[in-house]
Amino acid sequence: MEIIYNNIHVIGFDADDTLWVNETYFREAEVAFGNLLSSYETLNKIDQELYKAHIKNLPIYGYGIKGFMLSMVETALEISHNNVSAKTMQAILDIGKDMLEKPLELLDDVELVLKELSKKYRLIVVTKGDLLDQERKLEKSGLLDYFHHIEVLSDKKEGNYSRLLNHLDIKPSEFLMIGNSLKSDILPLVNLKAHAIHVPFHTTWVHEQVQEHETNGKAYKTIKSLKVLLEML
Template sequence: MEIDYNGIKVIGFDADDTLWVNETYFRDAELEFAKHLSNYETPNKIDQELFKMEMNNLPLYGYGVKAFVLSMVESAIELSNKNVSVKTIEAILNIGKDMLNKPVELLDGVEEVLKKLSKNYKLILATKGDLLDQERKLEKSGLTGYFQHIEILSDKKEANYSKLLNHLSIKPSEFLMIGNSLKSDVLPLVNIGAHAVHVPFHTTWAHEQVEEQETNGKSYKTINSLIEILNILH
């Protein structure tokens, strides 16, 4: 079924792994964490327990590097049966600091896409995560000037998007969201009557993965890279 984008007036962009690299740094950090805990468990078990801890802590800590670090520390205490050394805790904290100090690496075509689309559409940034960290990345990215509104959400569910669109007086039918996560950037928008384009990133956090049946019958387009959006919108 062909999707009609002629009524679009506002385009929302996700940030992490849509505009710039993010998840890769988390995967690298998990490998580093497993090395520090290798005396206590296998890498696979460490990875499983860390993810479980993240999911348990999500309602309390939310998303982002700081929440991830707290879950690593808590996992280290549990996996070591409270025998983890201060030196290892310090190393875990340094993993987090290193992540927060990473350069912002823009994905291919990002600036070209924003530059062209900003001439004909109102652009907004709608991302989730830690407020301070996302503000820092946005500042480092040099992309701030392309967006008329920036929203850092605690989560990306239907209610969050509906609230945002209501606040900005945007009709769902006139809104298009572009992002790498089916769970966070596509399905919630389709479910509230808005449009969405999926731009997959090569690495996806397990929490963001969806079952095939969840996408059945949902109307959205998938493109291989962000630059392809210019073939759809003009």
Template sequence: MEIDYSNIKVIGFDADDTLWVNETYFREAEETFAQLLSPYETMNKIDQELFMMEMKNLPLYGYGIKGFVLSMVEMALELSNNQVSNQTISKILDIGKDMLNKQVELLPGVEEVLKSLSKQYRLILVTKGDLLDQERKLEKSGLTNYFHHIEVVSDKQESNYSKLLGHLDIDPSEFLMVGNSLKSDVLPLINIKAKAVHVPFHTTWAHEEVHESETNGKSYLTIGSLLDLLPLLKNQTN
């Protein structure tokens, strides 16, 4: 079924793994952490246990690098029965600092797409995670001026989107969300009668994965690159 985008007036963009690389750095950090803790457990087991610790702590720490580091420290203490050295704890903290100091690597076509679409649509950025870290990445990205509004939310559920659209006086039928996560950037929007385009990233955090049954009957488009948005929306009228 062809989706009609002619009524769209506002386009929302996810940030991490939609505009710039993010999950890749978490995977690298997980591997480094597992190597540090390898005297206590297998790397595969460490990876599984760390994920469970992150899920347990998510309601307390929320999304982002800082909560991830706290979960690594807690996991190190638990796996080592509180025997882990101060030096190892220090190295875990360094993993987090290294992640926070990463350069922002834009994904292909990002600036071209934002520059083009900003001439016809109102663009907003909707991302979740640590406010300070997201502000830092946005500043480093050089993309700030393309967005009419920037929102860092604690989570991306239907209620978060409904509240944001209400605050900005945006009719859901006139809103399109673009992002790499079916769970966070697509399904909640469809459920509130907005539209969504899925742009998969090559790496997906396990927490963001959805079962095929959750997408059955849902009307959305998957594209291979952000650049595919341009022909998709070309000649659409507001």
């Protein structure tokens, strides 16, 4: 399927696992959390209960590390029947703080790509998560000067993107979204008749995975790295 990108005015970039490493740290935290509570349940059961708590709490806490920390605390209390020690609780908080303090690791060729594309297009960041955490990561990234606008959404559904496009005062056909999540970064835009390019990351959160039938017939491209954008745009 041939897709033409000659009418693009604004390019949106997802942040976590598109510009820099993120999901890897959540997987590491889940392992550390499981090990802390392994005297109460199997690692598989702990992982399942943490995932259920995290998903259940998304409407309350939103996306991001702080909500994940609260879900770890809740899961620890439930699995231990409220017997978890203060020492273990402190260790859980330390897991979350360690995640917040991780050094920011840019993915390959990110700055090169942004530098070149910013000469031709208006670039924006479109991410979800905790506002303070995302602002901190953007500041640490050294990439802020390449972006015209930063948008931290509560979620990435069609309605969220429609409001963003209205705010930017552009037509869907003039917008291109770049991201690693088919569910959040690609399919909602395609459904709005905007453009989207999928750049997979080696780890995908289960909540962000989609079934093959959901992508059938959808007009988007998948590329192996951000650098390929320079050949396409």
